Amino acid sequence: MNTLLNVENISKYFGGVKALIEVSMQVKSDEILGIIGPNGAGKTTLFNVLSGFDKPTKGRILYYDKDITGKAVHEICRRGMGRTFQNIRLFGQMKVIDNLLVGMHTKLFVNFIEVVLNSKSGCLKENNAYKKAHEILKYLKINDIAFDLASNLPYGKQRKVEIARALSSQPKLLLLDEPSAGMNPSETEELMKLIGGIEDNFGAVVVIIEHNMQLVMGISDRIIVLNFGKNIAEGTPKEIQNNHLVIEAYLG
Amino acid sequence: MFLQYLINGLSIGSVYALIAIGFNMVYGILNLLNFAHGDTYTVGCFVIFALVAMKLNIFLAIMCGILVGYILNTLVERFAYRSVRFSGRITPTISAVGIAYVMRNVVLRIWGPETYPFDMGIRGAQVKFGNFVLGTLQIYIFIIAIVLMLLITFILKRSKIGQSVTAISQSIPISALMGVPVNRTISTVYGVGGALGVIGGFLFCIYYESIFLGIGFMLGTMKAWMSSIIGGIGSLKGAIIGALTLGLMESFTGGYISSQYRDSFVWGFIVIFILIRPKGLFPSAISEKV
Amino acid sequence: MINKNKKNNYGLIFIVFTIFIPFIVKDQYQLRVINMVLLYSIIALSVNLIVGFSGQLDFGRSAFVGLGGYWYAIMMLHFHLPFIIAFISASLFCAFVGFGLGMVCRRSSFDYLTLMTVGFNIMCMQVFLNWIPVTNGALGLRLIPSATLFGFSFDTNFKFFYFALFLLIICYIVIKRITKSKIGRAFEAIRDDPIAASYSGIDVANFKVINFSIASFFTGIAGAAIASYVNFISPFASSLDESIYLLQMAILGGLGSLPGSILGAVILVIAPEISRTFYEYRLMFVGFLMVVMMLWVPNGILGKNGIGERVIGIKKLYSDKKNKQKRDNGKRTLLKSKNVFSSKKENNGSGGKKK
Numbered sequence: 001m002n003t004l005l006n007v008e009n010i011s012k013y014f015g016g017v018k019a020l021i022e023v024s025m026q027v028k029s030d031e032i033l034g035i036i037g038p039n040g041a042g043k044t045t046l047f048n049v050l051s052g053f054d055k056p057t058k059g060r061i062l063y064y065d066k067d068i069t070g071k072a073v074h075e076i077c078r079r080g081m082g083r084t085f086q087n088i089r090l091f092g093q094m095k096v097i098d099n100l101l102v103g104m105h106t107k108l109f110v111n112f113i114e115v116v117l118n119s120k121s122g123c124l125k126e127n128n129a130y131k132k133a134h135e136i137l138k139y140l141k142i143n144d145i146a147f148d149l150a151s152n153l154p155y156g157k158q159r160k161v162e163i164a165r166a167l168s169s170q171p172k173l174l175l176l177d178e179p180s181a182g183m184n185p186s187e188t189e190e191l192m193k194l195i196g197g198i199e200d201n202f203g204a205v206v207v208i209i210e211h212n213m214q215l216v217m218g219i220s221d222r223i224i225v226l227n228f229g230k231n232i233a234e235g236t237p238k239e240i241q242n243n244h245l246v247i248e249a250y251l252g
Numbered sequence: 253m254f255l256q257y258l259i260n261g262l263s264i265g266s267v268y269a270l271i272a273i274g275f276n277m278v279y280g281i282l283n284l285l286n287f288a289h290g291d292t293y294t295v296g297c298f299v300i301f302a303l304v305a306m307k308l309n310i311f312l313a314i315m316c317g318i319l320v321g322y323i324l325n326t327l328v329e330r331f332a333y334r335s336v337r338f339s340g341r342i343t344p345t346i347s348a349v350g351i352a353y354v355m356r357n358v359v360l361r362i363w364g365p366e367t368y369p370f371d372m373g374i375r376g377a378q379v380k381f382g383n384f385v386l387g388t389l390q391i392y393i394f395i396i397a398i399v400l401m402l403l404i405t406f407i408l409k410r411s412k413i414g415q416s417v418t419a420i421s422q423s424i425p426i427s428a429l430m431g432v433p434v435n436r437t438i439s440t441v442y443g444v445g446g447a448l449g450v451i452g453g454f455l456f457c458i459y460y461e462s463i464f465l466g467i468g469f470m471l472g473t474m475k476a477w478m479s480s481i482i483g484g485i486g487s488l489k490g491a492i493i494g495a496l497t498l499g500l501m502e503s504f505t506g507g508y509i510s511s512q513y514r515d516s517f518v519w520g521f522i523v524i525f526i527l528i529r530p531k532g533l534f535p536s537a538i539s540e541k542v
Numbered sequence: 543m544i545n546k547n548k549k550n551n552y553g554l555i556f557i558v559f560t561i562f563i564p565f566i567v568k569d570q571y572q573l574r575v576i577n578m579v580l581l582y583s584i585i586a587l588s589v590n591l592i593v594g595f596s597g598q599l600d601f602g603r604s605a606f607v608g609l610g611g612y613w614y615a616i617m618m619l620h621f622h623l624p625f626i627i628a629f630i631s632a633s634l635f636c637a638f639v640g641f642g643l644g645m646v647c648r649r650s651s652f653d654y655l656t657l658m659t660v661g662f663n664i665m666c667m668q669v670f671l672n673w674i675p676v677t678n679g680a681l682g683l684r685l686i687p688s689a690t691l692f693g694f695s696f697d698t699n700f701k702f703f704y705f706a707l708f709l710l711i712i713c714y715i716v717i718k719r720i721t722k723s724k725i726g727r728a729f730e731a732i733r734d735d736p737i738a739a740s741y742s743g744i745d746v747a748n749f750k751v752i753n754f755s756i757a758s759f760f761t762g763i764a765g766a767a768i769a770s771y772v773n774f775i776s777p778f779a780s781s782l783d784e785s786i787y788l789l790q791m792a793i794l795g796g797l798g799s800l801p802g803s804i805l806g807a808v809i810l811v812i813a814p815e816i817s818r819t820f821y822e823y824r825l826m827f828v829g830f831l832m833v834v835m836m837l838w839v840p841n842g843i844l845g846k847n848g849i850g851e852r853v854i855g856i857k858k859l860y861s862d863k864k865n866k867q868k869r870d871n872g873k874r875t876l877l878k879s880k881n882v883f884s885s886k887k888e889n890n891g892s893g894g895k896k897k
Contacts, residue, residue, distance in 0.1 A: 051741070053737075072740070072745075073737075073740040073741055074740045074741075074742075074743050074744055074745045074746070077740070077741050077742065077743045078743045082741075083741050085738070089735050089737060089738040089741075090734075090735070090738070091730065091731050091734035091735055091738065091739075092734050092735075093730065093733070093734050093798075094727070094730050094731070094734060098727055098730070101724070101727055102724075102727050102728065102730075102731045102739070102742050102744070103742050104724075105724055105727070105728060105731075105742050105743050105744055106742070106743035108724050110723060110724055112725070115719055115720055115723040115724075115725060116716050116719055116720070118719050122723075126723070126724075165742070166741075169742060169743060279653075283653075285653055285656065332833050332836075332837070335837055336836055336837060336840075339836075339840065341597070341599070341652045341653075342593065342597065342599055342797075343836045343840050344836070345599055345656065346599075346789075346793065346832050346836050347832060347833050347836035347837065349601075349786060349829070349832060350828070350829040350830065350831065350832025350833035350834075350836065351829065351832075351833050352829065353783075353786065353825050353826060353828060353829025353830075353832070354826055354829040354830050354833070356825075356829075357823065357825055357826035357829065358826070469782075474660070474664075477657055478657070481654065481657065485653075512672055513668060513672065515664060515665070515668060516664075516665045516668050516669070519661040519662075519664070519665055522661070523646055523658070523661070526650065526654060526658075527646070530649060530650065530651075530654070
């Protein structure tokens with residue numbers, strides 16, 4: 001049980017707006033961490049800061065005990081962080097399978113010479129990548145749409161493709177930003193099972209932002225609650241449900 | 253000489269500013285590079301030229317030219333830009349380039365590539381201040397430009413249409429939902445930009461006493477673009493200051509460094525400027541959300 | 543056993559047919575036009591790499607054509623280098639300049655990059671015109687030696703045809719392999735969504751530079767080849783108008799479609815030769831074409847949902863079902879079995895149509 005992510009007193013100010021105020025938290029291996037909070041609490045901003053999209057105004061982030069504060073997004077993702085987005089960001093003009101292959105960019109070690117000469121070793125690596133991509137699609141039960149154009153897919157499938165793409169980079173830490181948004185109850189159930197199995201099947205620790213309480217309470221080992229940019233509560237789902245600060249935040 | 257270059261730079265800069273305002277506004281609201289900007293006002297200027305040649309009263313001719321500029325810009329927007337408004341970055345830009353070339357070639361067919369003397373009977377007196385020369389024409393140009401700029405700024409900040417413009421630059425769908433007449437406002441912005449452009453082009457032609465095809469793209473769209481880069485996208489203040497800066501840069505570079513390679517040097521400076529301050533001097537604060 | 547040189551059927555057909563062209567076409571003027579088509583196809587392919595695959599707008603290609611041509615000419619005329627060195631160094635020079643331009647613009651937004659390419663084009667033309675001791679200014683450089691390999695000189699239209707065809711085939715194959723590889727996918731990812739691309743570990747700024755460098759390399763090849771064929775180079779060939787014309791070749795054929803670039807080159811090189819009117823009005827035609835195409839057929843002729851598919855019914859080379867079967871059977875075949883006309887609904891960036 002080691003600590004993947006150590007967030008130390010992160011603050012993020014956008015001019016006058018204090019999106020995050022001295023947030024501290026830890027992400028440990030072998031757990032699913034849920035992040036909840038009213039709208040505008042700073043959840044997505046937290047993800048943005050963790051993944052390097054925004055630089056924190058104060059504080060630092062340690063990933064496997066290495067300081068990654070201020071590093072570029074592609075740098076951090078190369079080290080094993082994957083992410084999905086609140087507003088889906090697929091590569092719309094590429095096929096689903098290609099979306100996944102892009103996700104594998106950092107793990108596919110084909111160099112320029114191999115590409116130009118179409119060498120056997122290069123082709124082998126590509127084929128292996130295809131194989132892996134198909135397995136991921138199969139896990140998410142969307143292997144039938146592997147060759148469809150991403151922008152042609154229905155919303156629910158697009159969300160799954162995004163998760164698949166994030167998984168294909170073999171992340172150690174997977175950040176899911178409201179993955180069940182726009183899904184109906186049965187899709188949400190299926191999603192719960194899929195997310196629950198990610199650790200076992202892909203070895204990735206999941207941090208999930210969610211508004212769907214049933215989903216996040218049911219799936220998380222631990223939950224962090226943000227409100228107005230502050231970390232107001234932390235604990236197991238049961239503890240959170242009974243925490244009066246949390247109840248106030250949502251109702252008050 | 254310094255003062256001379258300064259005056260020249262400010263004069264030409266204020267002309268650039270008039271041209272740049274229309275360009276920058278469109279750029280700021282719709283994130284579209286209106287490549288055809290220069291070519292629409294070229295048409296307007298040539299219309300003035302032709303009308304004056306046909307002995308029409310000069311003020312009427314100017315009015316006509318401005319009207320032509322206004323209408324042409326709205327037409328271009330309506331037919332070449334509106335349907336591709338949301339189609340990414342490449343499609344509208346290419347459409348703009350296309351329409352620019354069409355207009356440029358129409359002007360080319362009618363008037364040819366030659367430079368014509370642009371004699372509007374407006375002569376400026378030369379006033380000598382020690383060792384530099386100030387043309388009264390330059391003063392007039394500068395004043396006209398400033399007045400127009402102030403007018404536009406005022407309208408943008410106070411009037412209803414100004415508010416609509418600001419709203420649209422934030423989000424078109426939401427503005428539409430709030431009842432802002434999006435298409436009409438955008439047409440107006442384009443139109444006003446075109447009208448201002450014609451005024452700017454006209455002043456330019458008077459300043460250099462000549463008119464030719466190239467005042468459109470090279471001297472209009474490109475300068476407007478460069479001004480927007482220096483000044484910052486989407487801000488009126490940016491357009492004006494950027495244009496004045498550009499004018500000064502050109503004047504000083506041409507005078508002190510080299511007139512042959514002037515444009516190259518100016519480009520070089522702009523490149524360096526972008527590297528230091530990629531968003532320009534007064535950028536609007538909207539960034540992409542994740 | 544994976545055959546390294548295996549081409550798809552269309553490629554083979556293309557080669558078989560074109561090999562005999564110089565024997566069939568006896569008119570020297572027509573053969574000359576065909577040779578220019580071959581060389582301009584390479585340029586169109588390079589434009590496609592930048593605009594179609596990477597989603598950047600490059601209005602300065604003609605500058606690179608000029609750079610390649612001038613470098614080759616100067617190496618041959620002033621330094622008397624052997625052909626192969628002059629030729630290859632010209633392409634490398636262009637790649638290097640492309641690299642430089644890319645590095646300057648690496649963090650620039652779309653619009654700034656476009657502006658930079660325009661500025662670069664203007665600068666190059668100014669240098670070509672004014673640096674008289676080197677470039678001979680407006681008069682251009684004449685009597686540029688033709689291509690010579692091992693003593694064999696490609697100085698007739700007939701002979702040059704095979705040299706040009708050879709170049710085109712090599713460039714096409716290499717570019718195709720690049721686009722189907724992870725490099726090509728990275729380009730397309732940058733086109734579709736640069737932020738998501740960076741979240742997939744792609745250094746967007748670096749890849750834009752790589753894209754520019756590779757494309758400029760090929761442009762340099764074409765530029766040097768043109769100089770060696772026409773035996774003359776003029777600074778006015780590196781104008782902004784010319785860049786727009788080159789851009790339209792890639793657009794007309796279909797951005798993202800490699801055969802499309804060749805088709806676009808064919809149409810736009812031959813048309814002004816056939817029709818005097820077209821030649822005179824060619825920029826207006828091209829401008830008009832641009833607007834019309836952007837409004838109705840943004841994907842050109844051979845792009846996805848382009849004119850080819852809709853009107854003539856050109857279907858994809860391999861259907862998706864076939865691909866799927868191959869995958870499921872465990873017989874994983876390569877990238878080549880993917881859709882050759884793998885282009886897109888719209889040749890541009892993030893987001894779909896939001897009306």
